[in-house]
Amino acid sequence: MGMDSGIEIKMMNPKKVDNLVQLEGPGHAMLASAAPQPSMSSRPPDGRRTLQHLQEQMHGQGEQGQELVDFKPFKKWVPWMVPGFVLANIVVFVITMFINDCPKNSVSCLAGFLGRFSFQPLKQNPLLGPSSYTLEKMGALEVSKVVHGHQAWRLISCIWLHAGVFHILANMLSLVFIGIQLEQEFGFVRIGLLYLIAGFGGSLMSSLFIQTGTSVGASGALFGLLGSMLSELITNWTIYENKLAALLTLILIIVLNLAVGILPHVDNFAHIGGFLSGFLLGFVFLIRPQFGYVSEKHVPLGYITGSRKPKHKPYQYVLWLISLILLIIGLTVGLVMLLRGVNLNDHCSWCHYVTCIPTSLWSCKTQKVYCESIQYENQLNLTCISNGKSNIYTISGENSSQVQQLCTNLCS
Template sequence: MGALDAQKVVHQHQGWRLISCMWLHAGVFHVLANMLSLVFIGIPLEQEFGFVRIGFLYLMSGFGGSLLSALFIQYGISVGASGALFGLLGSMLSELISNWTMYVNKLAALLTLLFIIIINLAVGILPHVDNFAHIGGFVSGFLLGFLFLIRPQFKWLTQRNASPGRVTTPVKSKHKTYQYVLWVLSLILLIVGYTLGLVTLFRGVNLNNHCSWCHYLSCVPTSKWNCKSQNIYCLSSQIGNQLNLTCVSNGRNGTYSLSDPSPSRTQQLCAELCS
C-alpha cells in the first residue's frame, strides 16, 4: 500500500514509495508516538520559521531517511515518519550552530539537544527499528537546517528596525560569513548525497556488501535479543558461472553454480547461509 520496499522501488519503478512510506505506520502506538513527537518538535519550529520551510524540510528529511534505509534494508518493508522527525531534530542542531551568536545559554542548549538526539538514536539499535531511516533523516535535516533556518544578524535587524534619526552601528551584511559558508557546503553535500544515493539505489547496489559492520547501526545483538531477521547480509562475487557468498553475521562462505542469479535467489541462498 505504499510501504518502503527497496525491491519494488528498484525493479518495479515505484520510486514514490520513498515518500509514501512516511504516511504509514505499524500500528496505533507507532502513529501516536510519532505524532506526539511531531507536536513537541514540529510545532515550535513551525511557529518560528513558518509551515512552508518546515514542511519542505520535513518532507526532504523523510526522503533522505527512506533513501538510506532502502540502500541498506533491501529485503523487507519499512513505514513511519521517524526519518522526517529525526530530520527536524537535526535541523534544530544546525539552527543552533548557524545562529550560535544569538543564543544566551549556548552550552546548555547544545548539551540538552545532543542528549535528546543520542538517546533517540540509541533506541534505534533495538530489533525491528529502522535506524537507517533515523540516521538518513537526521543527516538530511541537519544539512537542510543550514539552508532554511538561518537567521539574520541581530545588529542588522536593529539597524533595519531603528526609528528615524536613531544612530546605530552600521552592518552591511545581513548574515555572518560562517553562515554563508555553511549554506554553500550544505547545499553541495545535499545535492551530491541525494544524487549518489538515488543512482546507487537504482543500480541495485546493496551497501551492506561494501560495509560489513554497518548493520550494527540499526540493530546490535545482545543476550536479550538477536538481529537475525535484520542482518541477513552477504558479500557476493561472481566469477563466470560461480557465485561466491560470505555471510556477514557468521562469516560462513558458500559457492554456488549459477550463471545469472536473480536478486531473490541470491537472498534466499544468503538466508540459508546465515541461518
C-alpha cells in the same frame, strides 16, 4: 522505522555595543528547558541612548500618550501545516485499517468488537495495527518494488504509513512537540520542505542497507527536524545565550533517540539518513540574520542608529553553500545507487550493527516465512518450510492475503 516499532530563546548578544541600538528578539521555544528567558542589554553606549533606555526614561518621567513598542525582527507564524500533517497521518492509518479488514482476512483478530477496524493478532503485529501485506498495498517501502518494479514513489509514501497504534502515537506526539515550534519560528514552507526531504533521505539510506521486508513510519522525517535544530543552533550561534547548555541538551536528546534504534525491528538507518538530511537542510533553510544592527525606520527621530553591519555572517554563507552541495550530491548518488540495486552491506561488514545489536534477549536475524499449500475447494493445507508444522484451514475463495497471514502464524 521498521514495521514493528516506532522512533532558545534567541537573544542578541553582540560582542560590541558601541554605535548599536539593541533590540529584543522574539524568543525561541525549541529548547525551552535548556535556554534562558530573553533579556536585553540596558547599558547605553557612550553618548548615545538605546531603545530600551529611552523607554525606561519615558516611563520614569511619567509621559502619557507616548509608548515605544518593542521591535520584533522575526515574524511569528501561525502553525497549521504540522497539525495538518498529524491529521493526514491519522486519516491514512484509519483508511489502512479499513482496507486491512482483519475479520475477513484472518482467522483471529484483536479487539474484534471494532469490526473491520480490529487489529491483527499480536504475534503478527504487536503494535496494534494492520498486516504487512496491507501496508505493502498502501505504499510501504519495499526495496524490490522500488528497484525492479520502478516504484520509487514508495520512498515518500512510506513516511505517511504507520505499523500500529503505538507507532503512530509516538511519532505524532513527537511531530507536535518539535514541528509546531519550528513552524512558528520559520514558517510552513521551509519546515514542510524540510520534513519531506528529510523523510526521503531517511527512506533512501534505509533502502541502501535494509533490502528485505517492509518499512513504514515518519521517524526519518522527525529525525530530520531534530537534525535541523542542531544545525540551526550552529549557524545562528551568535544570537544564543547559554549556548553550551542548549547544545548539550539537544545532543543528549538526539543520542538517546538514536540509541533506541539498536533494538530489533527498528530501522535506525532511516533515523540516521533523516537526521543527516535534516542537519544539512538546517544550514540551508533555517539561517537567521545576525541582528547587530537596526533599520533607521524603527528608531525615533533624533536617535542615532550607528553604523550598519551585514545581515548574515560570512560563515553562514559558507555553511549554506557547503550543505546545499553535499545534500544534492548525497541524495543524487544515493538514488542512483539504489536504482542500480546496490547493497551497501556488501561494502561494509559491520554496518548492520548500526540498526540492531544482538544480545541474549533478542536476535537481529530476520527471515521470511514460506509455506507449501494445497487447496481443495474450501480446505487449505499449509506446511511451514522452516519448522515443518502443518495445519488445515477452512477458507472461502482464493485470498492471498489470508493465506500469507495463516503462513505467518504457522511459522511463528
